[in-house]
Amino acid sequence: MTTGAPDMTEQPFSLLRNLARTGNDTHEHGDDTLSFINAMEKLNIHSVFDIVRRSKSAFVHELSRISDADAALAYENARCYATQIVRLYRNQLLSSGRTQQLTRRTGVRSLVDIGPGFPNLFKENWDLFCKVGAIEAKDSPVAYLTSLYRFAMEQLEGSVAEPSRIKLDERRPDLKDLLIDQQSTFTPVPTLHIVNQVLSKAINAYVDTVPEDKGKTIYQLVAEKQHPFQFPYNFHFQQITLGLTGKKPMLGELSYHVSLEVPATSTPTDEFGKVQQSSAIAQALMSGLSPEQQAIVLEPALTTQPEVIIPFFKTKYNIAYSDDASNPRNSLDTFMAKTELDSDAVEALLAMGGHTPYPSPNIQSAGQIAGGKPSHDEGAAAIVSRFGAGYVNGTAADPAMGLRKDIDGVVYLTNTSVDRFDRLQRMIRLQRWTGISFTALDTLVMAVIRSEGAVNPQMVLTVNTLRALGTYRYLNKRYGLAPDEFAAFVHQMPGEANDGRLPMFDRVFNNPALFDTPLVLDGSILDLDQDSSEHVKARAQLSRALHLSSTHEGLRQLAIDVRELIGNAPTDFRLNVSMISSLYRQARIASMFGLTTAQCRALIDLLGSLSFRKKVVSGQLDDTEPDVLDILMQLDWAVTWLEASDRDVTTLRRQAGWDMTETIVTQELTVQLEQLTNDARLAVVNSDQLASLDLPSKDDQNNTINWWLILSYLIDESGLVRTQPLHEEPAVSIRRTLHERLSAIAIAEPLASEVEARLATFVLNGYRNQHRLVEELLLTLTGLPPDRCEPVIRWAGSDVSKFLVALLWDHGVIETLSTLIRYSEVSQQLGLSARALRTFLINPRWLYAGSEGPFSLSPNSLYLLDRYSNWRDNCGYPEEALLEYFKQANDPQRDATQCAARLASLTGWTSSEVLAANALLTGSDRIASNMHEVDWLSRMHSASDVTGLSARQLLSATDLTATSTASHWKSVGEAVIAANR
Known part of the structure; x- marks a missing residue:
C-alpha cells in the first residue's frame, strides 16, 4: 500500500499523462527546465481540477518558469477534461438509469408510479442539499472565505516568488487555526477587536524577546512608550474619556458636581471641587491629559549630565545623541520625521516664516510695563521675538531658534540646546493632546508662567499649567471661551499677533474704528474725573470696547478697583497693558457668565469679599490659596445655582x-x-x-x-x-x-x-x-x-x-x-x-452641622433652605416625612440601616447606594443627618443618573490622581464603559 500523492508514473490512465502527451513534450529538456509531468509534481498539481482552479494566466506564468511545455494548450485540455468529468458526475448522480416506456397509460394503470416523472427521471440525493443560509451552502460566508483563502494562497502567493512579499500566514497566522462553526461564522465581531487580537499576539511574541519588557502587558507598554509622539497611550484613561462625553461631566468636572462643599457653604476657600482629592487635582484632570501625559508635562528640567541627556533623546525622539557635528538632531528633516510635523507646523512652532509675529502699532514701549517707563529689555522687538514661541525658547539669553540652509541645501535648526529640545517635545505633545494651535497654546502657557511670577523663574511647566488648561477646557466647552481670552484672565492680553490676525488689544479696543484716532497705550495717566477732551475720549473708547457705561457702576468702578487693588499699594490708573488687561478681564468674565460688571463684582464680593476681588483684578495664580482659577469655577457654580433658583445677584445679596x-x-x-x-x-x-x-x-x-x-x-x-x-x-x-x-x-x-x-x-x-x-x-x-x-x-x-x-x-x-x-x-x-x-x-x-447658635439669613442658609425646598417639592412625600427623617437620623439610638432605607425612599435612590455614598460622608455608622449632607447625597444621585455609575464607582472616579495605580484606573475605566452599554 502506498500513501501520499498519486504517482503519475504508475498510473497509465492518468488524465495528467494524457494531458501531457498532448503538449510539446517530445524534445529534450535542458538542465534548467523540467518535463511537463515533473513540472506538475513541482507545482503540487495532481489532477486537472488543480489546474482549472488557477486562472489561465497564472498557470501559464507558473509553468513557463520551470518548463517549456505548451502551457496554454495543456490548460485548455485540462478545462475540457474537467468539464466532461463534471457533466458525467452530474448525469450519474441524477439519472435513474431506467428506460421509460413511451406508451400512454389510461385508466387505473395511469395511477401507478411507473410513468415518466421527476422522481423517476432524477434520483436526487437530498443529503447533498442544505438550508438557505447554512454554513455549508455554496453561497455562504464560509464558501466565500474559503474561495478568498484559496485565491490568496494559490494564485497570489503561489504565482510569483518575491522575497519582499509578506505572506498571509505572516499577516494572519491565526487564520489557518480558526474553527468554522455556526457561532464563529454568524456572530458579528468588531474589526477593531480582530485588529487588537492579531496585533496583541505579534506584540507579545516580540516583547518576549526584549528582556526589560518581558512580562509586561500591552497596556503597560503603550503607556510607557514615549515615541512616536502618539504615545504614551493610557487605554483605561481613554475608556473614561470616551465614556464621559456629551452631556456627561468629564473627569475632574465630576469632582465639582459631587464636591463635599459648594461655594455657598465654604466661602472663601478652595474647598469647592474637593471630594477625596483637592480641587487642584480636579482642575488638572479636566485638562484631558492622562497620568503619563501629565508626568511628561511636569518632568523636571533636564540637567547637562550625559547619563541624563542620552536616554532623554532616545526616549523622547528615538535619536542616538552625539555632541558633535554629526549630531542629526538639528537637521530639519530628522526633526520633522521624528516629530511628524510638516514644514508649516515647524514654522508655527518656532513662530517664524509665515507665522512671524508682529506687534500692535498702538502699544508703545511705555505702555508695556506698569510703571510707564520702558526698560532696556522690554522693547517691542524683544516681546515680539517671544510671542508664539516664548515657551520653547525658554529663559536663555541666546537668540530665538530659527532655520538655516547650508550650501548643500540642507536645512537645520539654529540656536538649539538640550533644554530647548526638551521644551520643543513638551510643546508639540501638548499641542497634539489639546488640539490648540501652537500660537494660542504658547500664549496661554506663557500667560500662566508670567502670572506665577517670581516663583517660576525658570519658566517651566507646573501644576498651575495643568490647572489652567483644565479650567480653560471646561470654560471653552461650556461658554466657548477662546485661548487668548482665557490667557487674559490669568495675565495680560497679548499685544502681538501673527497669521494676518489683529493683535488682541486692537481687536478689542480699536476694531471697528469708531473714533478719529485709535486707543494708544503709552503709559500716561488716565484721570477718571477730568473733563478734558483727551481723558473723556479715552474713557469713551474704553467704555465702548468693553460695553460699559461711564457711570460709577460701569467703567469708573472697575478702574477704581484696578488702581486700588492691582498692586501692593494704590496707584494712578495708567494706559498700560497691565491695567487695561485688568479692565478687560473683569468685563469679559462678567459677560461670559451673562452678568453686568456690577453684578459680577457684587457676586465676587459675596463669594470672597475683597480678597477675591483683588485676585480677579490682578489675575495672579497661587496654588497655596484660592486664585482666579478657583474663583472662575465658583462663579460658574453660583451663576448656575442662581438661574436654577430663579434669583439674581441683587436679590441674593439683599436676602443674605x-x-x-x-x-x-x-x-x-x-x-x-x-x-x-x-x-x-x-x-x-x-x-x-x-x-x-x-x-x-x-x-x-x-x-x-x-x-x-x-x-x-x-x-x-x-x-x-x-x-x-x-x-x-x-x-x-x-x-x-x-x-x-x-x-x-x-x-x-x-x-x-x-x-x-x-x-x-x-x-x-x-x-x-x-x-x-x-x-x-x-x-x-x-x-x-x-x-x-x-x-x-x-x-x-x-x-x-x-x-x-x-x-x-x-x-x-x-x-x-x-x-x-x-x-x-x-x-x-x-x-x-x-x-x-x-x-x-x-x-x-439639622440644616448645617457647622452651625453655632441660631442661624440667620446668609448665602449658606439660603442655599441649604433652597435645597430643602427643592427636595420637599420633588420627593413625592409630605413635608412631615422629611422632618421626621431628620429627627430619626439625629436620634442617638438610631439604626443606620433603617435610616438609610428611609432616606433612600425620600431621595429616590436605593439603600445600598445611600450606604455606599455615606461611607465617605460620615466615616461611621451615622447616616446623613442634616440638609447639607442630604444635599450632597442628592448631587451624588444626580451624577449617578447622568453617568450610569454607582455611588462606589463615582467615589472611585473622584479619587483618581495622576499617581493612582494602574488597577485603580482600570477599574474606573471598565465601570465607565459598562455604564455606556
Whole structure:
C-alpha cells in the first residue's frame, strides 16, 4: 500500500499523462527546465481540477518558469477534461438509469408510479442539499472565505516568488487555526477587536524577546512608550474619556458636581471641587491629559549630565545623541520625521516664516510695563521675538531658534540646546493632546508662567499649567471661551499677533474704528474725573470696547478697583497693558457668565469679599490659596445655582443681608404704623386688668401676694408678654411657668387651680392680642400667613415684644421692620412652613452641622433652605416625612440601616447606594443627618443618573490622581464603559 500523492508514473490512465502527451513534450529538456509531468509534481498539481482552479494566466506564468511545455494548450485540455468529468458526475448522480416506456397509460394503470416523472427521471440525493443560509451552502460566508483563502494562497502567493512579499500566514497566522462553526461564522465581531487580537499576539511574541519588557502587558507598554509622539497611550484613561462625553461631566468636572462643599457653604476657600482629592487635582484632570501625559508635562528640567541627556533623546525622539557635528538632531528633516510635523507646523512652532509675529502699532514701549517707563529689555522687538514661541525658547539669553540652509541645501535648526529640545517635545505633545494651535497654546502657557511670577523663574511647566488648561477646557466647552481670552484672565492680553490676525488689544479696543484716532497705550495717566477732551475720549473708547457705561457702576468702578487693588499699594490708573488687561478681564468674565460688571463684582464680593476681588483684578495664580482659577469655577457654580433658583445677584445679596435696603416709608405705611402703635398701647396688659381677675390678696398663711411680681417672668415692665419657647405651644409653656411660680405660694386646692387657670387665660389672651397685631401687619405688607409669623420673627433675631417696644418707643422700628420683611420674603419664596422653620430654629445643626447658635439669613442658609425646598417639592412625600427623617437620623439610638432605607425612599435612590455614598460622608455608622449632607447625597444621585455609575464607582472616579495605580484606573475605566452599554 502506498500513501501520499498519486504517482503519475504508475498510473497509465492518468488524465495528467494524457494531458501531457498532448503538449510539446517530445524534445529534450535542458538542465534548467523540467518535463511537463515533473513540472506538475513541482507545482503540487495532481489532477486537472488543480489546474482549472488557477486562472489561465497564472498557470501559464507558473509553468513557463520551470518548463517549456505548451502551457496554454495543456490548460485548455485540462478545462475540457474537467468539464466532461463534471457533466458525467452530474448525469450519474441524477439519472435513474431506467428506460421509460413511451406508451400512454389510461385508466387505473395511469395511477401507478411507473410513468415518466421527476422522481423517476432524477434520483436526487437530498443529503447533498442544505438550508438557505447554512454554513455549508455554496453561497455562504464560509464558501466565500474559503474561495478568498484559496485565491490568496494559490494564485497570489503561489504565482510569483518575491522575497519582499509578506505572506498571509505572516499577516494572519491565526487564520489557518480558526474553527468554522455556526457561532464563529454568524456572530458579528468588531474589526477593531480582530485588529487588537492579531496585533496583541505579534506584540507579545516580540516583547518576549526584549528582556526589560518581558512580562509586561500591552497596556503597560503603550503607556510607557514615549515615541512616536502618539504615545504614551493610557487605554483605561481613554475608556473614561470616551465614556464621559456629551452631556456627561468629564473627569475632574465630576469632582465639582459631587464636591463635599459648594461655594455657598465654604466661602472663601478652595474647598469647592474637593471630594477625596483637592480641587487642584480636579482642575488638572479636566485638562484631558492622562497620568503619563501629565508626568511628561511636569518632568523636571533636564540637567547637562550625559547619563541624563542620552536616554532623554532616545526616549523622547528615538535619536542616538552625539555632541558633535554629526549630531542629526538639528537637521530639519530628522526633526520633522521624528516629530511628524510638516514644514508649516515647524514654522508655527518656532513662530517664524509665515507665522512671524508682529506687534500692535498702538502699544508703545511705555505702555508695556506698569510703571510707564520702558526698560532696556522690554522693547517691542524683544516681546515680539517671544510671542508664539516664548515657551520653547525658554529663559536663555541666546537668540530665538530659527532655520538655516547650508550650501548643500540642507536645512537645520539654529540656536538649539538640550533644554530647548526638551521644551520643543513638551510643546508639540501638548499641542497634539489639546488640539490648540501652537500660537494660542504658547500664549496661554506663557500667560500662566508670567502670572506665577517670581516663583517660576525658570519658566517651566507646573501644576498651575495643568490647572489652567483644565479650567480653560471646561470654560471653552461650556461658554466657548477662546485661548487668548482665557490667557487674559490669568495675565495680560497679548499685544502681538501673527497669521494676518489683529493683535488682541486692537481687536478689542480699536476694531471697528469708531473714533478719529485709535486707543494708544503709552503709559500716561488716565484721570477718571477730568473733563478734558483727551481723558473723556479715552474713557469713551474704553467704555465702548468693553460695553460699559461711564457711570460709577460701569467703567469708573472697575478702574477704581484696578488702581486700588492691582498692586501692593494704590496707584494712578495708567494706559498700560497691565491695567487695561485688568479692565478687560473683569468685563469679559462678567459677560461670559451673562452678568453686568456690577453684578459680577457684587457676586465676587459675596463669594470672597475683597480678597477675591483683588485676585480677579490682578489675575495672579497661587496654588497655596484660592486664585482666579478657583474663583472662575465658583462663579460658574453660583451663576448656575442662581438661574436654577430663579434669583439674581441683587436679590441674593439683599436676602443674605449684604445690601441693606430700608423700607420706603410711604404715607400708607405711616398711617399703618400709627394705628398699630395705638392698638399696641391698648393691647398691653396692666394692673387694672390684673385686678379684674379678683385674685386673692393673701395666701393661706396671711402673707401678701404680689401678683405682678409673680407674672414678671411672663410679662415685662411695659406690659408685653415675653416670648415663649418655640418647642412648646404658648398655652403649654405659659401654664407650665405659672405652675412653677404658684407652687411656692401657700394656696390650697381648689383655689390654687382656679387662680392658675385665671392667670393662664389672662396671660395667653395678652400674648395672642399682641401677636395678632404683628401678624396682621406682616400679612398686609408681605402676605405672610399668621401661623408663620412667630417663627419668621424669631428667625430674624427678634420677637413680638421687642418689635412692639421699638414701635411704642419709636426706636429703630423701620430698620426692624425692614429685616422682618426680608425674612418674610425668603420664607414666602421658599414656601417654608411654620413647622419647618420651627424645626430648623430649634435644631440649626439639622440644616448645617457647622452651625453655632441660631442661624440667620446668609448665602449658606439660603442655599441649604433652597435645597430643602427643592427636595420637599420633588420627593413625592409630605413635608412631615422629611422632618421626621431628620429627627430619626439625629436620634442617638438610631439604626443606620433603617435610616438609610428611609432616606433612600425620600431621595429616590436605593439603600445600598445611600450606604455606599455615606461611607465617605460620615466615616461611621451615622447616616446623613442634616440638609447639607442630604444635599450632597442628592448631587451624588444626580451624577449617578447622568453617568450610569454607582455611588462606589463615582467615589472611585473622584479619587483618581495622576499617581493612582494602574488597577485603580482600570477599574474606573471598565465601570465607565459598562455604564455606556
